Amino acid sequence: MPGVKLPRVSIQSADFDLSAEVAALRAQDARVGAVCSFIGTVRDRTAGEPGTIASMELEHYPGMTEKSIEAMIDAAQQRFDIFGARVIHRVGRLQPLDQIVMVAVTSKHRGESFRACEFLMDYLKTQAPFWKKEQTPTGARWVDARVSDDAALAKWGIALENTSLSAQPLI
Amino acid sequence: MKINVKYFAAIREAIGVASEQRETQATSLAALRDELIALGGGYAESLTRGKAVRVALNQVMCNESVTLTEGAEVAFFPPVTGG
Numbered sequence: 295m296p297g298v299k300l301p302r303v304s305i306q307s308a309d310f311d312l313s314a315e316v317a318a319l320r321a322q323d324a325r326v327g328a329v330c331s332f333i334g335t336v337r338d339r340t341a342g343e344p345g346t347i348a349s350m351e352l353e354h355y356p357g358m359t360e361k362s363i364e365a366m367i368d369a370a371q372q373r374f375d376i377f378g379a380r381v382i383h384r385v386g387r388l389q390p391l392d393q394i395v396m397v398a399v400t401s402k403h404r405g406e407s408f409r410a411c412e413f414l415m416d417y418l419k420t421q422a423p424f425w426k427k428e429q430t431p432t433g434a435r436w437v438d439a440r441v442s443d444d445a446a447l448a449k450w451g452i453a454l455e456n457t458s459l460s461a462q463p464l465i
Numbered sequence: 466m467k468i469n470v471k472y473f474a475a476i477r478e479a480i481g482v483a484s485e486q487r488e489t490q491a492t493s494l495a496a497l498r499d500e501l502i503a504l505g506g507g508y509a510e511s512l513t514r515g516k517a518v519r520v521a522l523n524q525v526m527c528n529e530s531v532t533l534t535e536g537a538e539v540a541f542f543p544p545v546t547g548g
Contacts, residue, residue: 353473362524420544
């Protein structure tokens with residue numbers, strides 16, 4: 295088992311290398327039989343119209359962002375039989391095709407990694423304090439939160455609503 | 466009591482500051498939000514009831530009924546859109 299402890303959460307403007315991240319996550323533990331990873335990337339369109347997004351600016355809440363994602367990983371560790379997890383989220387200015395977010399999870403068998411990876415992304419989408427502002431030909435606009443993302447979190451039995459008008463319950 | 470208040474994204478832009486120290490009579494987050502709305506301008510526009518506003522106390526998202534404490538860090542922000 296590990297000599298060096300890797301950070302579980304990184305918020306950074308720099309790009310990341312999935313292969314290097316997965317290698318680092320796996321290198322620590324020979325019990326690992328499954329690795330599942332997800333990468334979110336910047337699209338050049340909303341509502342299917344190509345070229346409508348020139349770039350986007352990612353804002354976050356330093357301190358709370360890291361804390362909230364650490365808490366999500368703790369929740370994933372309790373819920374699923376996983377060994378390790380790593381989350382990277384970029385902030386600042388990003389262009390179409392850029393990588394925005396990475397979640398990687400290791401476990402004995404594939405099922406737990408698949409589920410934990412999706413759980414972490416569903417949680418992050420609605421509960422980690424990031425905001426996207428898109429640059430479009432008609433000016434800049436803040437991206438609206440989606441009700442479908444709340445529904446994705448609800449399927450895990452977590453009734454926290456990002457989009458509702460009333461304040462959400464205490465976590 | 467004295468508290469620190471932070472604003473993010475569209476709320477930050479409407480109010481015109483990212484953070485400020487405030488002296489408040491409010492004992493709950495709901496009362497603090499009402500106090501800020503009463504200031505008018507960008508505060509009223511961005512925090513008005515009927516807008517989806519998330520609130521965090523000491524960097525944890527919470528319900529507005531939560532009690533405010535001296536020196537607390539409070540944040541108001543729109544629904545999150547990361548990932």
